[in-house]
Amino acid sequence: MTAPELKIEDLHVSVEGKSIVKGFNLDIKGGEIHALMGPNGTGKSTVASAIMGHPKYEVTQGSVTLDGRNILEMAVDERARAGLFLAMQYPSEVSGVTNADFLRTAINGRRGEGNEIPLMKFIKTMDKKMQLLEMDQSFAERYVNEGFSGGEKKRNEILQLMMLEPEFAILDEIDSGLDIDALKWVAKGVNAMRSDHFGCLIITHYQRLLNYIKPDKVHVMMNGRIVTTGGPELALRLEDEGYDGMKAELGIKDDETVEA
Amino acid sequence: MSTQLKNLPLDAENIINFSSHRNEPKWFTNIRLKAFELAAKLPLPKPEKTRIDDWNFTDFRFDTKGTSVKSLNDLPEPVRQLLDETEQAGSVLIHHNSEPVFANLTEDLKNKGVIFTDLATAIQEHGDLVQKYYFKTDKWDKHKLTAIHAALINGGSFLYVPKNVQIETPIQAIYFQDASSSGLMAHTIVVCERGSSVTYVESYLSDSSVGSGAANLISEVFVGENARIKFGAVDHFSSGVVSYVSRKAKVEKDGSLQWALGQMNDGYTVSENDTNLEGDGSSVDTKVVSIGSGAQKQNFDNYIRHAGKATTSRLLVRGVQKDSAHSIFNAITKIEHGASKADGEQTQRVLMLSKDARGDANPILLIDEYDVIAGHAASVGRVDPAQLYYLMSRGISKEIAEKLIVEGFLEPVVDLLPIEGVKKQLSELIERKVG
């Protein structure tokens, strides 16, 4: 099996007619972990949503391929079954559907009819992963994200990641709202996924998460595109200096207002 | 005989015969006869925004026969499925084509003075008790449908729990119709005296072999002082059966009542669910779910009256509308003058699955007292695209994701039903009706 590859080329995305992402390029291979940082509102989540196929986000230009397959032509669920996963910044709540039912349906959706996961195996796997994330067993029978605290929702996203074992994951601010211990458990979960068959893009504002999950590359995004790329030291520098220095250095002005 | 109901070729003599055949006491027969006379004259109820004038409430056979069974294993499959396998010896009453065909009450409960039997037997053996509660939550001359019911009652159940008796295991009644053109006129009375508690679950189902028929059901629930009743129900009449279903309760001081109703009829339905919080400190928690499918027309009235002080009500109504179904949901919270510290909250949500379906949710608060809390929320909407996206982003197909969301939406009642078989039946009905 060749190592998987997620390739994003010259991606342009609009939301409600407004152009947000303007020429985003990124190439991640299996085994690699990349971090994406950047000021609020520069389009990080927009990139993630467009890749996953959120109906509100319109790709106006560019391509995204997973192992050479054009994923932009696929429906959201097909993208997921092709191996993509997005841990969302704001996960939805689904009342009346238990976490366990949800996950089992998702796993079976991937495995296909006639190849469903045996119930006992599912339960055992879920138990194990929940333990690793220090999630109480009761979360299996609770309704998806309903009444979960901010941090519990984030841990639930990672639980799904671990259960679904995608080829590529985008983790959008998975560290926001996590307490220090939870941050470690989540990092442990992500690190447990590390292999040549798994690539990951971590969107974060804080360098702290990157102490626990060591990225191969750090990208900085401004005004809808990546403006600079470096190693872990780039995140450290940003933590120290903020974005202003970098903006001046790169000669970046704040985004021009888009005419209505 | 002058009195005749449209499509119902009956006269007073038929009624007298039917009544005497059942050994009914005079008072009961008299109500039948008076109601029969009035039934022709009284108007139909006028449910909000639903025209029911041409619905068939009267064309049915009411003297149908059931088939007795010796053992639960002889029951038709759809009925057997409703019973908990582990509770073969539980307290259960099964009616087939409105006749009782199987009855069991555990020795333990009998010894405690609990009565659980079909209405006809109760009238004979506990006539005074029945009379004390019969048509006390509502009047039989309220409108044409209550009068038809009182005139032609052909079935029903009677459950009486004496003072301070706590019943742990749910008590179950099942009504199964399969006789062609049959009409079920079942009257149920559930009484919990002071300090007692019980969980009661009634299931109504009909086979498509009924064709066009009718169901006219009235259940009366009496929650005594400090008593507690959990009342569950799943209605599932086939598409040719026109239903009028009325569930009414009165709750005394510090009593509490829970309704968990799964209204899954395939035919036209008028439903009235009323709770009268008469005693101070009494409370009710009502949860009702329904699905409209095909060309079904339905009207659901949920009414809660706060009369006692510091009474509490919670009302949750959820309806799914698909195909070209058409449903009206009315929720009325009434707080009477003097019901200080009352707290009533109602929520109605309607989920539309097709553009040809129609659903209306009307929230109504009628408040005659200052020192109260009252709230309402009502919405009619479609499946939330954000939820759909979320589920699909995990690899779940659009159809299955939608199904999960809809099933989740109706889960609150499934969750409350205390009998595994009934719970499962409701889940399956939801799955089938939504699918």
Ligand SMILES: Nc1ncnc2c1ncn2[C@@H]1O[C@H](COP(=O)(O)OP(=O)(O)OP(=O)(O)O)[C@@H](O)[C@H]1O
């Ligand atoms: N659904 C939407 N409707 C309207 N505007 C949107 C929508 N989604 C994103 N935007 C706008 O697009 C811009 C980029 O938003 P995005 O969420 O991608 O930023 P971000 O880089 O993830 O920011 P943050 O660090 O705060 O999460 C913002 O100005 C935002 O208001």
Ligand SMILES: [Mg+2]
């Ligand atoms: Mg974001």
